Amino acid sequence: MQLVDELLAGNRRALARTISIVEDGGPAAPPLLAALYPHTGRGHVIGITGAPGTGKSTLVNALARSYRQQGRTVGIIAVDPTSPFSGGALLGDRVRMRDLAGDPGIFIRSMATRGNLGGLARATADVISVLDAAGFERILVETVGVGQAEVDIASAAHTTVVVEAPGLGDEVQAIKAGVLEIADLFAVNKADREGADHTVMALQMMQGLAPVPAGHHGTTGGTGRSHHAEAGAQPDGGWLPPITKTVAMRGEGVEMLRDWIELHAVHLRETDGLARREVARAATELDQILRDQLITALLTRLPPGHLDATLAAIARREIDPYTAGAQLLAQFS
Numbered sequence: 001m002q003l004v005d006e007l008l009a010g011n012r013r014a015l016a017r018t019i020s021i022v023e024d025g026g027p028a029a030p031p032l033l034a035a036l037y038p039h040t041g042r043g044h045v046i047g048i049t050g051a052p053g054t055g056k057s058t059l060v061n062a063l064a065r066s067y068r069q070q071g072r073t074v075g076i077i078a079v080d081p082t083s084p085f086s087g088g089a090l091l092g093d094r095v096r097m098r099d100l101a102g103d104p105g106i107f108i109r110s111m112a113t114r115g116n117l118g119g120l121a122r123a124t125a126d127v128i129s130v131l132d133a134a135g136f137e138r139i140l141v142e143t144v145g146v147g148q149a150e151v152d153i154a155s156a157a158h159t160t161v162v163v164e165a166p167g168l169g170d171e172v173q174a175i176k177a178g179v180l181e182i183a184d185l186f187a188v189n190k191a192d193r194e195g196a197d198h199t200v201m202a203l204q205m206m207q208g209l210a211p212v213p214a215g216h217h218g219t220t221g222g223t224g225r226s227h228h229a230e231a232g233a234q235p236d237g238g239w240l241p242p243i244t245k246t247v248a249m250r251g252e253g254v255e256m257l258r259d260w261i262e263l264h265a266v267h268l269r270e271t272d273g274l275a276r277r278e279v280a281r282a283a284t285e286l287d288q289i290l291r292d293q294l295i296t297a298l299l300t301r302l303p304p305g306h307l308d309a310t311l312a313a314i315a316r317r318e319i320d321p322y323t324a325g326a327q328l329l330a331q332f333s
Contacts (some may be wrong), residue, residue, distance in 0.1 A: 004035045007134055012107065015134050019109055022126045033126055036133040041278075043075070043132040044265050047157030049143040049182075054165040055189040058248040060142045061100065065251070066258045067138050068105055072269035075131035075139040076100075076108045077124060107136065115186050125156055125285050152243045154182035155284040158277050159264045161185045161257070164203065166195035180206055183241045187257055203243050232260070233267045 006014035018036075022029050046063075048056050057078065064074045100106050111124060124141065131139050143153050143231050154160050162183040167190075231242035242260045246253035268274040287302075299307065310328065311320045319327075 001032070001035050004032065007036070007130075008039060010135070012104075012201075015107060015130070016109075018130050019127050022130055023123045024109065025123060029126070032130060036130060039133040040129050041132065043128075043136050043139045044126055044159065045139045045141060045157045046261055047141050047143065047153035047160040047161060049153045049160065050163030050165075051168065053168055054163040055248050056142050056163050059163060059187060059189055059246060059254070060140050061256075062246075062248045062251050062254040063140060063258060063261075064100055064106055066254050068103060071105075072137045073105045073135065074107075075126055075134070075136035076106065077131070077141045078110045079109065079112075079124060079142060079144045085330045098289045100283070107131065108133070121284075125281070125288070128156065155280055158263050158268060158274065159184045161187055161261070163187045163189050166193045166199045184239065185241050185257065185260050186243040187253075188245045189248055190242060191253065194251075196245060200243050200245065207240065220331060232263060237271055239264065239267055239273075301305055301332060302328070 003014055003018060004172055007018050018032060021032060032201060048060050048063075050056055060078070064076060067074050100108060109127060111127065128141065141153065141157060160182050160184070164186060165188065186203050188196055188203070190196070234240055241286050244253055244257045244260060246257055248254060268277065307328075310319075310324050312326055314321055
């Protein structure tokens with residue numbers, strides 16, 4: 001396949017074209033992804049998530065520059081809200097990451113959520129695979145920042161960085177959003193603002209109070225751990241998320257955050273964490289693929305107008321959604 005050969009040879013136009021095909025999700029996408037899949041598994045995927053206003057884009061920008069200073073290649077996926085007019089990404093990568101443009105070691109792609117919940121676009125996992133196959137050593141995925149539904153990133157990334165910021169009144173937001181369960185690192189960005197230490201302290205207190213679920217990134221214990229424990233790899237093989245203060249606009253603290261990300265990558269490789277993360281990623285991708293294919297197969301077998309009639313019956317309360325779903329599946333079988 002010529003397009004695959006060109007992508008693997010480092011052709012950026014082939015890379016951009018491949019991503020466009022994958023995003024469109026047409027019949028050309030599965031063969032492309034199948035051909036690329038044997039070349040994946042080398043890049044480390046880093047998820048950057050957090051509430052709006054925490055400075056995620058600026059932090060991604062700074063992290064990318066830091067990795068480039070080390071000589072590493074970086075792929076960036078910026079998942080943006082969908083424009084209600086065009087259906088495309090509302091914010092453009094050239095607007096937010098203009099100073100990275102032209103660097104041959106960086107590739108940036110904005111993706112629209114297109115109504116998908118969880119802060120990620122539906123094709124995000126496929127685009128990650130394409131960037132991985134293209135040889136990018138670090139792949140940064142910035143979620144849309146919708147608040148409560150940001151946990152999807154944990155199933156797509158190897159290392160998840162949750163970004164907090166002082167002055168947003170969201171000290172308890174971490175508990176609400178469940179980020180203690182998904183965070184491998186915390187970055188308190190805009191740390192030059194008043195209240196940064198208070199935000200750090202609040203996260204430390206929540207780390208001490210909240211139980212750490214079994215099986216999370218190498219964690220085996222199910223009981224709460226004191227926030228006085230040293231961050232990073234634990235004696236029991238678990239991982240206590242470090243809390244790093246950053247001022248991304250000035251690049252302060254970014255190198256330390258990068259170093260913690262790399263330490264977490266080492267921790268995953270030295271434990272069974274990486275293998276379990278790969279299984280979890282595979283399970284999520286396969287689940288989504290099966291859902292999409294089964295729904296498509298079901299809808300193609302229904303008589304014309306049958307789905308619309310069923311929806312109208314549900315809206316009139318003539319039938320409940322569960323019974324309607326069972327009837328549709330009965331027709332499928």
